[in-house]
Amino acid sequence: MSRSAHPAGPRHADVLPEGHYSAPPADLNALDPKVWAQTVTRDEDGVVTVGGIPVTRLAEEYGTPAYVLDEADFRARARAWRTAFGADADVFYAGKAFLSRAVVRWLHEEGLNVDVCSGGELATALSAGMPADRIAFHGNNKSVDEITRAVETGVGHIVLDSFQEIVRVAHIAQGMGKRQKVLIRITVGVEAHTHEFIATAHEDQKFGIPLAGGQAAEAVRRALQLDGLELVGIHSHIGSQIFDMSGFEVAAHRVVSLLKAVRDEHGVELPEIDLGGGLGIAYTSDDDPREPHEIAKALSEIVTRECEAAKLRTPRISVEPGRAIVGPTAFTLYEVGTIKPLDGLRTYVSVDGGMSDNIRTALYDAEYSVALVSRTSDAEPMLARVVGKHCESGDIVVKDAFLPADVAPGDLLAVPATGAYCRSMASNYNHVLRPPVVAVDGGEARVIVRRETEEDLLRLDVG
Numbered sequence: 364m365s366r367s368a369h370p371a372g373p374r375h376a377d378v379l380p381e382g383h384y385s386a387p388p389a390d391l392n393a394l395d396p397k398v399w400a401q402t403v404t405r406d407e408d409g410v411v412t413v414g415g416i417p418v419t420r421l422a423e424e425y426g427t428p429a430y431v432l433d434e435a436d437f438r439a440r441a442r443a444w445r446t447a448f449g450a451d452a453d454v455f456y457a458g459k460a461f462l463s464r465a466v467v468r469w470l471h472e473e474g475l476n477v478d479v480c481s482g483g484e485l486a487t488a489l490s491a492g493m494p495a496d497r498i499a500f501h502g503n504n505k506s507v508d509e510i511t512r513a514v515e516t517g518v519g520h521i522v523l524d525s526f527q528e529i530v531r532v533a534h535i536a537q538g539m540g541k542r543q544k545v546l547i548r549i550t551v552g553v554e555a556h557t558h559e560f561i562a563t564a565h566e567d568q569k570f571g572i573p574l575a576g577g578q579a580a581e582a583v584r585r586a587l588q589l590d591g592l593e594l595v596g597i598h599s600h601i602g603s604q605i606f607d608m609s610g611f612e613v614a615a616h617r618v619v620s621l622l623k624a625v626r627d628e629h630g631v632e633l634p635e636i637d638l639g640g641g642l643g644i645a646y647t648s649d650d651d652p653r654e655p656h657e658i659a660k661a662l663s664e665i666v667t668r669e670c671e672a673a674k675l676r677t678p679r680i681s682v683e684p685g686r687a688i689v690g691p692t693a694f695t696l697y698e699v700g701t702i703k704p705l706d707g708l709r710t711y712v713s714v715d716g717g718m719s720d721n722i723r724t725a726l727y728d729a730e731y732s733v734a735l736v737s738r739t740s741d742a743e744p745m746l747a748r749v750v751g752k753h754c755e756s757g758d759i760v761v762k763d764a765f766l767p768a769d770v771a772p773g774d775l776l777a778v779p780a781t782g783a784y785c786r787s788m789a790s791n792y793n794h795v796l797r798p799p800v801v802a803v804d805g806g807e808a809r810v811i812v813r814r815e816t817e818e819d820l821l822r823l824d825v826g
């Protein structure tokens with residue numbers, strides 16, 4: 364990542380604190396289209412608009428903090444994945460990134476399927492009308508109740524994550540007189556270049572069955588023997604927020620090698636492979652994401668080539684993008700509260716949310732950018748840290764950012780690229796209420812997930 368050691372921030376230029384920071388951008392009022400949703404722009408008064416609506420109006424109507432989601436952008440990204448993979452492949456949107464009924468309806472309309480990993484996500488997808496056979500069920504520790512519901516409702520497939528689960532799902536399906544379609548999730552032994560908490564294909568972590576030591580082959584052997592299961596394929600997901608395509612390519616290669624081994628041992632050609640999600644997005648201008656058509660081309664080429672070489676029928680490919688679809692489509696709108704300049708260090712700019720609406724900075728040391736969106740400013744750049752309102756010094760939203768030095772209480776700030784893993788990982792820490800998700804499109808805004816209320820909190824407190 365390109366990080367300059369010496370930003371030219373005039374107010375703090377004498378003693379620069381340790382940490383990651385870039386030089387201030389040439390124009391603090393500019394909005395880099397790499398990190399902002401597609402319809403975001405500034406109007407002639409300098410106010411940022413999205414979907415044709417000024418953020419000042421959104422703040423007045425819906426309050427802050429709020430996640431603001433650009434529906435046209437979401438649909439365009441979903442469609443780009445659908446088109447890139449074509450009719451011979453399936454795109455399962457990873458619901459863990461952000462799931463709501465509106466989103467499920469958009470996905471349905473755009474021809475995507477959904478991957479869920481809990482009873483709650485399954486219920487949301489079903490209640491919004493996603494046909495059960497277009498839902499895949501994931502998870503490393505699915506409960507008996509979750510498996511039973513998944514089989515009962517007829518989900519398209521269940522992804523088996525362990526030897527115990529192979530037996531458990533077979534037993535439950537057989538008990539219902541059903542034969543459940545399943546894939547086996549394997550760990551291909553790839554070191555994905557991402558934060559260790561979100562890398563999932565190396566061996567020492569909780570997901571999947573290792574390819575190493577013949578364990579994946581043994582899992583296939585067992586699954587093929589059980590009446591309650593119809594083994595249709597192999598699944599691999601190497602991690603998340605990945606830019607380097609080589610990890611996906613190695614994973615595809617290893618999955619095809621297993622298909623070949625299965626054919627050689629059992630005479631069975633498994634018809635499907637799922638290569639998971641994980642494509643990275645731009646959180647700051649330093650990130651250069653790959654496009655869906657690039658990953659589609661790379662994956663289909665390698666699978667086709669290797670299957671031809673092995674004289675295997677080319678399997679149907681599916682993928683599970685989450686972040687790459689929803690991440691860039693939303694920003695979080697905050698109001699500035701207390702401002703605290705620390706001489707020789709940086710200025711702490713507090714906003715009315717924090718780690719309860721975006722845990723990613725605290726959890727993964729994630730980097731974000733931020734902009735003043737309620738007006739433009741010609742003031743000098745000021746090295747700032749955008750922090751929340753929680754009782755925790757790690758409650759940081761944007762660790763190192765340049766904001767105009769005249770930023771003041773009441774200004775609106777927006778943090779782009781918060782569509783994925785922000786609302787879905789939000790908490791009630793300090794009994795702060797989770798923000799709404801406001802969808803905007805063609806000059807209209809509507810709440811798709813409402814703001815939590817104190818009544819919501821107290822309803823659960825039955826003591």
Ligand SMILES: Cc1ncc(COP(=O)(O)O)c(C=O)c1O
Binds near residue numbers: 501603639641683685
């Ligand atoms: C099995 C599986 N599929 C898909 C995803 C979605 O990943 P991403 O949001 O990085 O595309 C995840 C999360 O990392 C996952 O665990």
Ligand SMILES: N[C@@H](CCCC[NH3+])C(=O)O
Binds near residue numbers: 604723
């Ligand atoms: N929650 C993580 C990604 C993990 C995805 C689920 N396997 C993030 O915010 O980056």
